[in-house]
Each structure stands twice: as structure tokens, then as C-alpha cells.
Amino acid sequence: MKRRELLAAAATLSSSAALGLLPGCASQALRGTGDLGVVIGRANGTLYLVDTTAQALIGEVPGLGDLSHASVVFSRDGLFAYVFGRDGGLTQVNLLQQRITRRVMQAGNSIGGAISADGTLVAAQNYKPGGVKVFDARTLELLADVPAEYASGKLSRVVGLVDLPGRRFAYSLFDANAIWVTDCSDPKHPKTQKFDNIGRQPYDALVTPNGRHYIAGLFGEDGLAMIDLWAGDCPQVRAAPSPPFEGGKETWGGPAFPCQSKVQRILGGYGKGQEPLPVYKMPHLRGWAVAGRRAYLPAIGRHEVLVVDTDTWAEVGRIPVAGQPVFVMARPDGRQVWVNFAVPDYHRVQVIDTQSQQIVQTLEPGKAVLHMEFTPRGEAVWISSRDDNRVSIIDTQTFATRTRLDVPAPSGIFFTSRAARVGF
Numbered sequence: 001m002k003r004r005e006l007l008a009a010a011a012t013l014s015s016s017a018a019l020g021l022l023p024g025c026a027s028q029a030l031r032g033t034g035d036l037g038v039v040i041g042r043a044n045g046t047l048y049l050v051d052t053t054a055q056a057l058i059g060e061v062p063g064l065g066d067l068s069h070a071s072v073v074f075s076r077d078g079l080f081a082y083v084f085g086r087d088g089g090l091t092q093v094n095l096l097q098q099r100i101t102r103r104v105m106q107a108g109n110s111i112g113g114a115i116s117a118d119g120t121l122v123a124a125q126n127y128k129p130g131g132v133k134v135f136d137a138r139t140l141e142l143l144a145d146v147p148a149e150y151a152s153g154k155l156s157r158v159v160g161l162v163d164l165p166g167r168r169f170a171y172s173l174f175d176a177n178a179i180w181v182t183d184c185s186d187p188k189h190p191k192t193q194k195f196d197n198i199g200r201q202p203y204d205a206l207v208t209p210n211g212r213h214y215i216a217g218l219f220g221e222d223g224l225a226m227i228d229l230w231a232g233d234c235p236q237v238r239a240a241p242s243p244p245f246e247g248g249k250e251t252w253g254g255p256a257f258p259c260q261s262k263v264q265r266i267l268g269g270y271g272k273g274q275e276p277l278p279v280y281k282m283p284h285l286r287g288w289a290v291a292g293r294r295a296y297l298p299a300i301g302r303h304e305v306l307v308v309d310t311d312t313w314a315e316v317g318r319i320p321v322a323g324q325p326v327f328v329m330a331r332p333d334g335r336q337v338w339v340n341f342a343v344p345d346y347h348r349v350q351v352i353d354t355q356s357q358q359i360v361q362t363l364e365p366g367k368a369v370l371h372m373e374f375t376p377r378g379e380a381v382w383i384s385s386r387d388d389n390r391v392s393i394i395d396t397q398t399f400a401t402r403t404r405l406d407v408p409a410p411s412g413i414f415f416t417s418r419a420a421r422v423g424f
Helices: 003-018 416-420
Strands: 035-040 048-049 058-061 069-072 078-083 087-094 099-105 109-115 120-129 130-138 142-147 150-152 158-164 168-173 176-183 191-196 202-207 213-218 226-227 263-266 294-300 304-309 315-320 325-330 336-341 347-352 358-363 370-373 380-385 390-397 401-406 410-415
Touching: 003 158, 035 078, 035 380, 048 099, 058 380, 069 109, 069 416, 078 109, 109 158, 120 158, 130 158, 142 294, 150 168, 158 213, 168 202, 176 202, 176 213, 176 226, 294 325, 304 325, 315 358, 315 401, 336 370, 347 390, 380 410
Parallel strands: 158 202, 370 410
Antiparallel strands: 035 048, 035 410, 048 058, 069 078, 078 087, 087 099, 109 120, 120 130, 130 142, 158 168, 168 176, 176 191, 202 213, 213 226, 226 263, 294 304, 304 315, 325 336, 336 347, 347 358, 370 380, 380 390, 390 401
């Protein structure tokens, strides 16, 4: 038999063995991870694994500790989920093997995290002790510890942590009224740029899908704080070109000047002159609120969604909604925006049509809606109802419920498609 034929035969045997087609081999076939996801079981410290194509539960991983405010990011290949627990636990879960592969207790009170753009670093934002810790994504070895110290002996709670291009992370310091950007190009020696006096009590933040603008919501006052991160990327910018001399070439004249990122206040007076309502649950900000050239943002303590032009960052509209919005999430194609609410309206979900800027549907998928997650192309949305112990899968065209999954006290829903998106 010729060498080429031998190699072809060997490849066929190897493929058959990998797929479990040979006698004596395991029957489980290889599969990808692109349509996998997880649902947080907040009451029992369990991660429920789901298949978004089959619309089914496929496994569960217990032993993850306090998941009362857990969040998840994914490795670039979608194999590993990194779960940030409220008790400070950081857990690496292999989605195909359906087991915990690594776990560290990295803080006393943690509130989420992010993974670097190149997938090599995992960062956790912490309330206690306040700061950010950066880990090797493969081994969970601690590489950097950045305390959020804003005065002698005072550490701020950290919120709004997002990944940025270039192994950088941006985050907000709730108690220090500040935004920090930490460059982890050399994770053993991180460099942090600090922006102070950005507004009172930044509570959460988003980065736009292109990685350019970091926007922090302010709990202590009306408005938001925004940084144009691209402004600091170019080392030199020259003045306008001088007129060319006759017969000569155009020349650039004038002194060079450095770019500099700075904080800009947007929507500074959207609540001016109005009596604020009690805030029953802090709203969330993330890149999923951007649809096309508009951003849809929850108004704190108000029954409104704010509409902002992302070219000018000026308010261009307000949409009245059923209650105080918590999550305001755009369908992947930007055609719809879905909104859930704080108590007493947290059994409702409303759908905004982004062409007409009108509410086109009000749903009641269950008691205590805590989270929503669109499938990668947006044909369906998964909605968790904690007090009904179920996850509803709803068709985004017809608004019909496709199916329901029984999950004890579900909260966050996270799909592996997030791995390819900035700020998720």
C-alpha cells in the first residue's frame, strides 16, 4: 500500500475513533461549544449547562458557592466558563466535561469580572477588599493585584469592569468617584491611568461594541460619565497642513501635541426638576444596550428608557416603560430592545421597536424576572424567572413561548457567543 493510502486510512481510523464509531469506543460524539451556555442557580450554588440549539438542559455542575450575584465570561474557544461568585470564588468550568477544573477564593466579596481581548487574562472586580485582581486564564495563577486605594487605608468597591483592546481593563470606583484604566500588557507590572472626580457614585458601566467609549452610570447624581478611549491611543497628532509652496509638495507644519483621554459628562440634567422615585434595584449597564447608532439606557429611579445618539452623545428621546428598568438589552441585529424591571413590576418584560421607538409588546414570563439573554443571532431570548423556578425561551418575532426549562431559582443566563464580543 502506498504511503498516501496508508496516511488516508490512518486519518479515517482516527476520525472514526474520535467520533465514537469504532467497536469498543465511547459512543459520545465530538461537538462544538458555539451553542452552549449556562444558567446560574443562585439558591444552590449550581451551574446549569444548556444547549441553545436543542433548547434543553444538558448537565449541571454543583459546588460553586454563593452565586447570589454571579456573572460569567468565557474562554475564546468557548470551552471554559469563568464564574465569579459573590463570596469571592473564581471558578473555571469545562463545559464539555461538565466539571470544575480550577477554583480559587480570591476575595471576600466579589461582583463580577472580565476576560482580556486575547483571552489570556481573567480579571475580577471586588467589593472586599476593594480592587481588581488579574489571573492567568489557563491556570488561575494570580498575576496582578491592583488595590482600589483612593486615600490612606481606604479601598473603594469596584464596579463596571470591562475588557478593552490591548490587554487593558476599565472599571469604576464607587466610593472614590473615579474611573481607572489598567494596562496589563505586562501583567506582573500593571500600569493604571486614573480619572478622578468623574461624578458621584458610579454604579456600573459599559464599553461600546467598538471598544471606544467607556460610560459609567452615576447613582449619586443625574447623568453619566464618558471617556473616549481612542483619544489616548495616538502618540502624536500634527496640526493642519501648511499650504504647499508653489510647485512643491504639501507639508505638515505646527507643533505636535499628544492625545489625551478625558472624562466628559453626558445627559447631565435628564432628571432636573423632577422628584426622584425610590430605587428598588440598581440598573445594569453593558454594551448590549447599543443598537446601531443609538444607545438605550435605564434611567435610575424613573419609568423611562433614555435614547442617546452615539455620534454626538446627546439625548434624542425618552421611552416611557412599565416600571424602573434594570436590564435594557438590544437584540443582536438592533431591531428590538427588551427591558425588564425592578419590584413591583419584575414579572413584566417589555419590547421596544427601535424604528418607531414604541413599546410593541408586554410579556409576563414569570415571577421575579432577573435576566435575559439572546441567542447568537437573536431569533430567541431566554428569560429567567427566579420565583417560578423556570427559564422561558421566547421567539423574538412572534413573542410566543417556545418552551420552558425547570431550573431552581435561576438568575443570570450566559451564552458562549459572548466570547467574541467586546465588553461581554
